[in-house]
Amino acid sequence: MDDIYPLMEHAADTLCAASGRPAAAITLERLAAGELTDADLRIAADALRAQAAIALAAGYPQLAANLRRAAELTAVPNAELLRMYETLRPGRATHAEMLALAARLEETYGAIETGAFVREAAAVYLSRGLTAPTP
Amino acid sequence: MKRESEMSAENKSRRFAVLAERDINKETFVEPWPEAGLIVADSPYDPRPSLRIEAGRVVEMDGKARADFDSLDLFIADHALDLSVAAEAMATPSLQIAHMLTDINVPQTAVRRLACGCTPAKLVEIIRHMNVLEMMIGLAKMRVRRTPANQAHVTNWKEHPALLAADAAEAALRGFAEVETTVRVARNAPFNALAVLVGTQTGRGGVLTQCAVEESLGLRLAMKGLTTYAETLSVYGTERAFVDGDDTPWSKAFLAAAYASRGVKVRFTSGTGSEALMGHAERCSMLYLEARCLLVTKGAGSQGVQNGSISCIALPESLPGGVRAVLAENLLASMIGLECASGNDALASHSTMRKSAKLMLQFIPGTDFICSGYSAVPKRDNLFGGGNFDAEDFDDWNVLQRDMQVDGGVLPATEEAVLAVRERAARAIQAVYAGLGLPPITDAEVAAAITAHSSDDMPDRDAVADLAAADRFLASDAGMLTVAEALRRAGFVDIAANILEMGRQRVAGDYLQPAAIFTSPAGAEGSRPLRVLSAINDPNDYAGPGTGYRLEGTRWEALQAIRQAQSPRHFVAPHVGPSSPRLVELGLARPSTRAEIIVAVGPAFNTALTRTIAGLEHEAVLAAILSGVADEGLTARIVKVYRSSDLAAIGYAGAELSGSGIAIGLQSRGTAVIHKRGLARLNNLELFPQSPSLTLETYRAIGRNAARYAKGVPPAPVGVKIDNWARLRLIVKTALLHRRETDEIADKPPQELWFDWEPD
Numbered sequence: 001m002d003d004i005y006p007l008m009e010h011a012a013d014t015l016c017a018a019s020g021r022p023a024a025a026i027t028l029e030r031l032a033a034g035e036l037t038d039a040d041l042r043i044a045a046d047a048l049r050a051q052a053a054i055a056l057a058a059g060y061p062q063l064a065a066n067l068r069r070a071a072e073l074t075a076v077p078n079a080e081l082l083r084m085y086e087t088l089r090p091g092r093a094t095h096a097e098m099l100a101l102a103a104r105l106e107e108t109y110g111a112i113e114t115g116a117f118v119r120e121a122a123a124v125y126l127s128r129g130l131t132a133p134t135p
Numbered sequence: 136m137k138r139e140s141e142m143s144a145e146n147k148s149r150r151f152a153v154l155a156e157r158d159i160n161k162e163t164f165v166e167p168w169p170e171a172g173l174i175v176a177d178s179p180y181d182p183r184p185s186l187r188i189e190a191g192r193v194v195e196m197d198g199k200a201r202a203d204f205d206s207l208d209l210f211i212a213d214h215a216l217d218l219s220v221a222a223e224a225m226a227t228p229s230l231q232i233a234h235m236l237t238d239i240n241v242p243q244t245a246v247r248r249l250a251c252g253c254t255p256a257k258l259v260e261i262i263r264h265m266n267v268l269e270m271m272i273g274l275a276k277m278r279v280r281r282t283p284a285n286q287a288h289v290t291n292w293k294e295h296p297a298l299l300a301a302d303a304a305e306a307a308l309r310g311f312a313e314v315e316t317t318v319r320v321a322r323n324a325p326f327n328a329l330a331v332l333v334g335t336q337t338g339r340g341g342v343l344t345q346c347a348v349e350e351s352l353g354l355r356l357a358m359k360g361l362t363t364y365a366e367t368l369s370v371y372g373t374e375r376a377f378v379d380g381d382d383t384p385w386s387k388a389f390l391a392a393a394y395a396s397r398g399v400k401v402r403f404t405s406g407t408g409s410e411a412l413m414g415h416a417e418r419c420s421m422l423y424l425e426a427r428c429l430l431v432t433k434g435a436g437s438q439g440v441q442n443g444s445i446s447c448i449a450l451p452e453s454l455p456g457g458v459r460a461v462l463a464e465n466l467l468a469s470m471i472g473l474e475c476a477s478g479n480d481a482l483a484s485h486s487t488m489r490k491s492a493k494l495m496l497q498f499i500p501g502t503d504f505i506c507s508g509y510s511a512v513p514k515r516d517n518l519f520g521g522g523n524f525d526a527e528d529f530d531d532w533n534v535l536q537r538d539m540q541v542d543g544g545v546l547p548a549t550e551e552a553v554l555a556v557r558e559r560a561a562r563a564i565q566a567v568y569a570g571l572g573l574p575p576i577t578d579a580e581v582a583a584a585i586t587a588h589s590s591d592d593m594p595d596r597d598a599v600a601d602l603a604a605a606d607r608f609l610a611s612d613a614g615m616l617t618v619a620e621a622l623r624r625a626g627f628v629d630i631a632a633n634i635l636e637m638g639r640q641r642v643a644g645d646y647l648q649p650a651a652i653f654t655s656p657a658g659a660e661g662s663r664p665l666r667v668l669s670a671i672n673d674p675n676d677y678a679g680p681g682t683g684y685r686l687e688g689t690r691w692e693a694l695q696a697i698r699q700a701q702s703p704r705h706f707v708a709p710h711v712g713p714s715s716p717r718l719v720e721l722g723l724a725r726p727s728t729r730a731e732i733i734v735a736v737g738p739a740f741n742t743a744l745t746r747t748i749a750g751l752e753h754e755a756v757l758a759a760i761l762s763g764v765a766d767e768g769l770t771a772r773i774v775k776v777y778r779s780s781d782l783a784a785i786g787y788a789g790a791e792l793s794g795s796g797i798a799i800g801l802q803s804r805g806t807a808v809i810h811k812r813g814l815a816r817l818n819n820l821e822l823f824p825q826s827p828s829l830t831l832e833t834y835r836a837i838g839r840n841a842a843r844y845a846k847g848v849p850p851a852p853v854g855v856k857i858d859n860w861a862r863l864r865l866i867v868k869t870a871l872l873h874r875r876e877t878d879e880i881a882d883k884p885p886q887e888l889w890f891d892w893e894p895d
Contacts, residue, residue, distance in 0.1 A: 005671045006645035008664075017642040026639045028632050032623060036616055041360060041638035043398035051644045058671050059247070060472060060649060062214060066388065066436020067647060070395030078358050081393050082351055088386035090378045114392065120213075121385035128206045128374065130383060 005054050007047060018042035018074060045071040065113070072111035088121060090130045098122035098131065158485040163453050172416020175407065175451050175460035177263065180418035184257035186225045188218055197256040205374040207427055210384035214434030217251040224252030233264035236273035236470070239679030243276050250470040251433075255426035258470070262422065262463045267496060270459075270466050275500035277469035279439070280650035281675045281684050282668055283501035285544025286476055287311035288508035289331055290518035294323045295593045296568065297561040297576050297584035300334035304560030305553050306511040307338025309529070310546035312652040315366060315508055317347040317518050322602045324348045325609045326573075328361035329618065330564050332634065337560040340633035341653030341665040343400060343646070347519075350382075350390060357399040360615025363637055363646075364400035366441050366476070366507070370431050371405070372424025376415040388435035398641035400651060402439040402476060403432040407460055408447030421451055425464045433471050438649040440468050441507040443478020443497070446520060452483060452493075462496040469502070474650035474670070476507035482514075482521040490523055491535075498535070498543055501684065503650045505543050513589040526588070530697070537695045542686045547697045558585045563627045570621025571613060574600045636665060645669070706871045710804075712745040715754040717891035724774040724887040726792050732764050732771040732841045733798040735789025736888075737780055738879035740803045747805030748826050748865060748872060751834075758892055759831040760799060763838020765894035769795075769845060771838070773888040776800075780876040783817050786810030788885055795845035799837060804872040805829055809841050820844055821853065826869075827861040 004010055008023065015023040019039035030036050052067035073081060087093045087101050099122055106115035125131045154160065167174040187195035193212035194201045204212065224232075232249055235241040250258065265273065287306035291298050299316065306314050316331045318324050328346035335342035346356050347367040356362045368387055371377045377384070387403070394401045405428035407421035416424065425442065432440045444451050444461050451457035461478060468475040477497040484490045497505050509532075510522020517525060524532060533547045561584040565576040574597060583593050615638050623631035640646060646653065651669035677683030686694065718741050734757065741753045757773065764771045774792060776785045786800025786808040796812035797820075805826035808819045823829060823837060833855060840850040862869075 001671055005648070006643065006667045008640065008643040008645055008667070011643075015643055023639055023642050026635065026642065028619075028623060028628065028635060031616065031620055031631070031635060038360075038612070038614060038616060041615055041641055043396070043642050043644050047642065047644050048395065048647075051647050054671060055648060058648075059244070060438070060670075061217070062433055062436040063438050063649065064436075065214075066392050067395055067644075069389075069392035069436070073392055073396035076396070078355075081396070082354060085351065085354070085386065085390050085393055088383070088389050089381055090383050090386070114389070117385065117388070121383065124206050124209055124385070125383070130206065130378065 001054065001058060007050060011050070015047060016044055018044045043074065045074045048074065069111070069114045069117065072105070072109060072114045075109040075111070088118070090125070091132050093132055094134050095122055095126045095131050096134070098125065158487070159489060161485040163449075165453050167454055169420070170418055172411030172418065172421070173454060174420045175454050175456050176259065176420045176422040176463070178418060178420035178423065181259065181420050181423045182256045184225065184229075184254055184260050186216075186221055186254050186257075188221065191218065193218070197254050206383055207372070207374055207377065207431060210434050211255065211427065211430040215430040216254065219252075220248055221252035224249040225254070225257060229257065229260040230264050232261045233269070236261070236265070236276070236466075237269045239276075242678060243675060246277065247470060247472055251472065255423060255430055258426045258467050259420070259423050262467065265463075267459050267462055270462050271496060271500040274462070274466050274469055274497070274502065275683065276675070276677045277466065278500070278502055278675045278677075279469060279472060279474050279670045280503050280652070280668060281673045281677075283542050283544060283684060284312040284504055284652050285310070285506055286313040286315060286504040286508055287511040288480065288517055288519055288522055289314050289316050289334070289511050290327070291512055291516040291590040291593075292319065292518070293590040293593055293595065294319055294327060295580070295584070295590055295596060296326055296330040296564050297580045298587055298590055298593050299327060299330035300337070300560040300564035301557035301584040301587070302512050303331040303334025303344075304338035304556045305548070307335040307342045308546070308552060308556045309511070309548050310339075310544060311342065311509070311511065312544065313343045313345070313364065313504065314511075315345050315347060319518050320602065321348060321352070322605050324352055324356060324605070325359070325361060326601065326605045328356045329567070332361055333564045333567055333618065333622070333630065334560040336633035336637065337563050337630050338556050339655060340636060341655040343652065354390070354393060355609065357394060358397050359609075359613070360638060360641070362399065363641070364402065365394050366402045367404050368401060368437070369404045369409075370428045371413070371415075372410050372419070372427040373415045373417050376410045376413045379413055379415065384431045384435060387431075391435055391437050395644075395647055398644050398647070400646050401437055402441055402474065403435070403437040404441045404445060405429065405432065406442045406445040406447055406478070407464055408444050408450035412447055412450060422460045422463055426467055429464070429468050429471060429473065433473060437473070438647065438651075439474025439476065439503065441476040441478075442468055443507065445478055445507065446481045448478065448481050448483040458493050458496065461493075465497060465502060472649065472670075474503045476504035477502040479506040479523055480508035480510075481519065481523060483523045494524070499539070499541060501542065509545070516589050530699070533694070533697045537697060540686050540691065542684070542690065542694065546693055549698050554585060559630075561585055563622060563630050566625035566627060567618055567621045570625060571608070571617065573604050573608065640665060640667075703867055703871060706868050707744075707875055709750070710744050710746045710748070710872060712752070714741050714745060715752070717754060718757070718773075719889045719891075720775065721887045721889050724772075724792055724885040727772070727794040729794040730769060730845060731794045732769055732838070732845055733789040733793040734760055734771050734773045735776050735785045735798050735800050735885065736773065737785055737802045737876050738775065738777045738881065739780075739876040740775060740801070743875055743879045744803040744872065747803070747829070748868060749805055749829060751805065751831060753803070755831060756801070756805065756834050757890060759834035760801070760838035761890070761892060762894055763835040763840075764842045766835070766839050767842030767846065769842040773890055774885040775888055776885050777879075777881040777883045780873060780880055782806050782808050783810075783819065786819060787816045790814070792885060797841050797845040799841050802826075802873075803876050804869065807834070807837055809837065809844065811844065821850070823853070823855060825855055825858065825861060827865050828856040828858050
C-alpha cells in the first residue's frame, strides 16, 4: 500500500480535479492569475474510485462501497444532491417517488450502485412504514 | 438503619455535612431501571447473541427472525456484518475473543477480523468479560491510527469572527488535529465556519475543520469548501429514535456518500444514553443499543465515529458501571475498525477528581481523538453546552502529559507565540471580511481578540447586519477560492497557500481513509507539504511493550517543555551570599563538662551556603539560638560537623561534645533538632522539620528549650506554623540545598567555631 497511498504523493503525475486540472497545477500563481474555478477544488470520480480500491484492499469494504457511491454522486449537481438526501429522509417520499429517484440516479447519472442502494431503501421503507403516504 | 430525615438534629454528623457540600454531591445517582432504558449494560431484556445465514443471507440475528427485523436489523444484517467470517466469529467463545483483545501475541488484525463478523449482542457479550484495565489494553491495541490525536471545540457566545479566528489559531498552534465549531444562531454558520477555517490555517496548515449544524446546511458549508470534515451525522440504536432524529440508516449512508463526493471526511456520532433520553430505548441496555449504532455506522461506510456518550454522558454516569460502559463503546468502535473520537467533550461532572479519573480511560491507552472536542475556549463560550475540559485546563492537561509521558495531543505554548498567532489570525479574518465586502471588522475588534480570554472581552457587533451578510454569503458563489484569493491579495500569502492546499488535498481524497489527519509543523510558514496519517499508512501496530506509538524523541521533548519548567541550576543561588566574618573556625572541637549547649551546624554553614531555605542569614539564626540559650542563663558553643550532612548525625555529634549532653543540630537549610547524648542517633528530644516555616523567633525558642533540657526544667512548646504545602513547593530547592551541603562533607572531626556575638 505504501507505493500507492497517499495519492497526493504517489499519483502526483496523474491526479486530477473534477475539472480535469492536474492537482500539481492548483497553485497560488494560478489563483492569482484568476485561472482557478470551484471545479478545480472538487474531487474527481476517478480519485474516489482509487481511494475505494485502497480502502477495500486495506480491509474496509463498507468504506470502499461508500466511496464508490461517492464517485457516482460526483456527477450530481449540489442542489440536486441536497434534494436527493431530503427525499431519502423518513416520511418524505412515497414508494413511487423513491423508485423514481433510483431510476434517475441510474439513468441520468449512471449511478448504478447508489441506485440499487436507493431501491433497497425503498423496499425497507415500504415494509417499515417509513414512506410518505401516497397522495 | 434510620433514614436521614428521621434523625434528630443532634445526631447529624459534621463529617456528612461537609461531604454533602462536595462537588461530587451535586451529581445525580440512580439505581438501574431496565424498563426505562436506565441500565448501562446487560439489561435482562437484551437479546442473546445468535446468527443464522442461509444462501448468503442473514435469516436470524440475535434471536430475531428476518421477518421480524426492523430497519436497523436489516441494515446491519445486509451491510455491516462480514458474512465470510460471521459463522466462525459467532462460534468462537466470547471469553476467547476477550482474551485475544488483551493478548499482546494476538495481532490487531486477527481480533478485528472476528469482530467484523459479530452481531451487536455478541459484541456486548465479549465486553461482559472485561474490566476497565483489560479494555484499556484492548483500546491501545485496537485503536485504528497508530498516532493518537485530539480535537478542539472553538466557539463563542457572541459568535465574534475575530475571536473565533484567534481561538482557532491558538488551538491549531496547540497541536489539535481537528477543530469543530458550531452556532448559537444557525444563520451564522457560514461565518463561523469561515473564521475557524482562516484561524486554523493561520496557526498550522492541515488542521481539519467542521461546523456542527443541521445536516443539509452542513453539506452546503462543505460544498463551499468552508469545512473539511463533518462529524455530527447522528445515529441511534432503535428505529424509533433513528426516525425521531429524522433519518434512516440509508439516508445517513447517502449523506455520507454525498459528503465524500465533495471530498469531505465524514464521522458519524452515537453514544450510550441517547435512546433512553429520547424515550425509545425499548428496555435494552445502553451498550447493546450502542453496538447497534456502531454496526449501522460501519455498514453505512463511515470511516469513523464520535462516541463515548457525548452530550448524554451524565446519563450513563448516573448509573453503576456507567464510565466502564463508555470505555466499552470506544473499544467496540475500535474493534470493528472505526476511527474513534472518544468523547471527553461534554460537561460530565462537577467533580474535577471524577472528570480526570474518567479521562484516564481514554488518555492512557490513547484513541484517534482523545476528546471529540476539547473546549479550547472558556466554559461559558462553549456553545456545545460547556466543555468538560476547557481553555482554563490547558496547563493541567500539559502537565498530565508530562507526568505520564503520554501524548494527549496538546502541545504546550508560550504566551508570546499565542499572542503572535492570534494577532495574525484576527488580522487575516479582518482582511477576508474587507476583501469580500462583509461588515467590517475594526482594528479595535482585532486588538480585543488578540488578548481576549472570552467573548466578555469583545465589543458587540451589529448582529442584524452580520446575519444579513451571512445569508448573502451562503447564497453566493463565494467559497474556499474566494477566501484564499482575498488573503493572498491582502498579503497573507502563507495563509492563502494553506487554505488552497486544503482544497488541493480535497482533490486527492487521501483524508477520506480511516482516521486521517494531517501533520505539519506549527505556524503558517513551512506547513506544506502536508503529510496525511491514516489507518492506511499509519496503522496501529501495538503488540506489547516496545511496540506501537511511543512518546519519545522530539515529540516528547516538545510535550515536556511546558512554559513553567525552569532550570533547577540556579535554585541555590539566592541562598549563597558573603560569609559572615564574625564566624571563624578555631580548630578541633573537644568535649567539655561545662553546663553548656552545643550548636552543631552542617558542613556548608556560612560557607557554601549562607541563608536558610526561608531566606534567613545563618548569622542571624545563630544569634537567635544563642539569645534563647542566654534567656535561660546558659551559654553555647558552636561546632561545625564535617563528616555528615544528615541532621540526626549532626545533632548526635554535637551531643557527644556537649558538657550538658544537650545539642542543637542545625542544617544549613535551617532544619533543626534538639539531641541528647545517650539517645539513639535517629532518636531526639525535639525535631523541627518544617524549615521553610521557621522564623528567628522559633530559633530563639529552640535555644531556650535546649537550655531548659540542660537545666532539667520542663520545656515550653515551640510554636511552629504548619504549612502542609511547603514540602510540595520547596522540595526541589530542599533537595538542591541538601546536595550543596553534602558536597561539603569532609573527612575531619568537628571543628569549633568562634562567633563574635554578645547577648543583648
